[in-house]
Amino acid sequence: MMNLIADLTARDFAGYHSVLAIHAEGSVEAEKMQILRSYDPGQAIARARHFAGID
Amino acid sequence: MTPEAYRASLRDGRKVFYRGRAVPDVTADPELRIGVELAMLDYEMASNPKTRDLALVKDPATGHEFSRFYQIPRCADDLTQRSRLIELGTEHGGTITPLIKEIGTDALFALLRVLSGEELERARSFYEACREGDLAVAVAQTDVKGDRAKAPHEQDDPDLYLRVVDQNRDGIVVRGAKAHTSAAPNANEIIVLPTRAMGADDRDYAVSFAIPVDTPGLSLYVSPFGGREPNDFEFPLSSWAKMLESLTVFDDVHVPWERVFLCGEPRGCGPLALTFVEYHRFTAVSYKLPLHDAFVGAAASIAEMNGVGKAGHIRDKLTTLITYAETVRALTEMAAIRARIGQNEIAYPDPMTTNMA
Numbered sequence: 001m002m003n004l005i006a007d008l009t010a011r012d013f014a015g016y017h018s019v020l021a022i023h024a025e026g027s028v029e030a031e032k033m034q035i036l037r038s039y040d041p042g043q044a045i046a047r048a049r050h051f052a053g054i055d
Numbered sequence: 056m057t058p059e060a061y062r063a064s065l066r067d068g069r070k071v072f073y074r075g076r077a078v079p080d081v082t083a084d085p086e087l088r089i090g091v092e093l094a095m096l097d098y099e100m101a102s103n104p105k106t107r108d109l110a111l112v113k114d115p116a117t118g119h120e121f122s123r124f125y126q127i128p129r130c131a132d133d134l135t136q137r138s139r140l141i142e143l144g145t146e147h148g149g150t151i152t153p154l155i156k157e158i159g160t161d162a163l164f165a166l167l168r169v170l171s172g173e174e175l176e177r178a179r180s181f182y183e184a185c186r187e188g189d190l191a192v193a194v195a196q197t198d199v200k201g202d203r204a205k206a207p208h209e210q211d212d213p214d215l216y217l218r219v220v221d222q223n224r225d226g227i228v229v230r231g232a233k234a235h236t237s238a239a240p241n242a243n244e245i246i247v248l249p250t251r252a253m254g255a256d257d258r259d260y261a262v263s264f265a266i267p268v269d270t271p272g273l274s275l276y277v278s279p280f281g282g283r284e285p286n287d288f289e290f291p292l293s294s295w296a297k298m299l300e301s302l303t304v305f306d307d308v309h310v311p312w313e314r315v316f317l318c319g320e321p322r323g324c325g326p327l328a329l330t331f332v333e334y335h336r337f338t339a340v341s342y343k344l345p346l347h348d349a350f351v352g353a354a355a356s357i358a359e360m361n362g363v364g365k366a367g368h369i370r371d372k373l374t375t376l377i378t379y380a381e382t383v384r385a386l387t388e389m390a391a392i393r394a395r396i397g398q399n400e401i402a403y404p405d406p407m408t409t410n411m412a
Contacts, residue, residue: 001360004291005353008346013293017150017346025339026332031410034332038407 056189058098062091064191064243067269071240071301073277081240081299087277090299091241094191097124097144097153109140124156125186127164128402134337134391141341149296150349152342154238159185159192161334162246166263166316168398169326174316175399181265181314185244193242193268195233195303196331198250207253207260217247217305218259219318226311227318229262236303240275242268245303249317252325261324263317264310272308275301330397337404340387340412347380386412 007013022028049055056064062082071078073087081087100110101122111120128134145152163185166178185192198207201215210216217231229247239245246265253261266273278300284290317323354376358364386408393405 001353001356003289004349005357007290007292008349008353011290011293013296021343025335030332031336034410035407038405038410 056098057102058095061095061098061189061191065091065241067267069240069269070274071277072274074279078277087240087299089295090238090297093148093151093295093297094153094155094238094241096147097122097155097191098189100140100144100147106143109136109143121186122156122189124160125163125182125189127167128394129396129400130402131392131394134394134402134404135388138337138341138387138391141338142344145342146345149292150346151292151296151298152338154298155191155193155242157338157342158194158237158335159190159242159244159246161338162192162194162248162331164334164401164403165248165327165330166246168401168403169323169330170316177313178316181316188243190243191238191241192244192246192265193236193239194246194248194331195236195239196248196250196328197234197236199232199234200250207257216250216257216260217262219262220259220307222318226309227262227264227315229264229305229308229310232302232304234302235278235300236275237298237300239268239301239303240277240299244268245273248331249324249328251328253321255321257321257324258319261317261319261321262315263323263327264315266308266310266314270308270310272306274304274306276304277301330403333403333406333409336412337387337390337409340383340390340409344380344384344387347376347383351376351380383412 008017046055065082066080069081071081071087073084078084078087082091100106103110110123112123112126113120123136123140126133126137128137141152141157144157147153163178163182167175167182170178184190198216201210201212207216207218214231217229217233219227220230221228233247236245244265244267246263248263249261268275284294287294317327351373354373355364358366358369358373363369390404390408390412393408394402395405397403
């Protein structure tokens with residue numbers, strides 16, 4: 001089990017996984033952009049305006 | 056294909072280089088063969104009675120079975136089952152995904168959604184050939200890029216992004232390189248996609264096509280990641296869980312028209328790149344799940360073995376790890392449940408939920 005933990009945290013294998021987690025299949029920045037772009041704010045804005053007494 | 060048939064299919068005329076030497080046979084090379092053996096897991100899942108029901112689907116029209124990876128998703132459940140297969144393959148791969156069908160089919164689905172007319176027909180024909188041949192398909196998307204503040208046509212060296220240098224009646228000729236092409240050294244085919252949206256002046260760089268790995272003019276320079284560690288007791292995963300990747304160089308490579316999906320149309324680049332990642336990020340979160348389980352499981356196991364499983368601060372850390380792992384799992388499942396239907400009635404995972412995962 002300690003050898004597995006070494007693989008997962010302290011060796012080249014762990015470094016490789018760290019880089020994959022950040023960069024593989026798209027950077028974190030690209031993912032954030034996509035979240036913002038895909039989000040439909042309609043309901044959230046309507047609720048905020050309603051709670052604020054604007055609508 | 057059987058796992059052995061897949062392995063044999065890699066012994067073609069491909070030009071592979073590793074650490075400064077030519078590799079005539081990736082299946083025999085002592086370091087590169089372990090990447091081949093990991094990729095064989097995709098084919099082993101189909102032949103193993105315990106996993107074949109997940110790994111294979113049946114065409115309702117013909118009764119013919121083919122790899123679930125090649126099933127075009129039409130509904131939420133198709134995506135859920137696809138995610139489960141990706142997760143299972145990665146478990147078998149010791150947290151490293153075999154990737155020889157996962158990424159290729161992500162690209163194929165994007166092509167089948169975004170294209171129209173003649174290009175769509177070519178993509179459909181290519182898709183059918185890959186499905187019927189049960190082929191291993193890599194995707195070359197990332198260009199070398201150079202100065203990232205400049206567009207492809209503005210670079211000092213015109214070859215920093217892959218481009219079309221000639222066209223004739225038979226096809227196109229391409230020159231340049233793609234970086235970090237996962238699984239290319241052990242794939243049958245490579246699909247090339249644009250890496251970014253492009254403007255009108257980038258028309259030579261607006262290109263997408265597919266070629267066999269043993270195409271003349273194509274050379275793969277395999278990166279020296281890892282290499283074989285001495286034994287699997289001290290190195291339980293890193294001794295064998297390895298994916299090969301290459302700098303993929305196109306030295307005036309000829310591509311016949313029937314394999315060309317995009318050429319000289321810069322406006323098609325952005326949609327193609329973005330649609331590909333709608334699938335590929337879902338693949339990524341699916342393949343992360345066994346790694347997260349490994350973190351939780353290793354932490355829980357070592358705490359018990361050390362007799363500290365009941366300590367308050369240990370339980371707190373375990374809870375954090377569990378929350379992380381299960382949040383990603385829940386969002387991955389939800390991304391499939393919230394599936395949307397795209398062009399040509401092809402389903403895709405909800406983009407917001409996928410990116411949150």
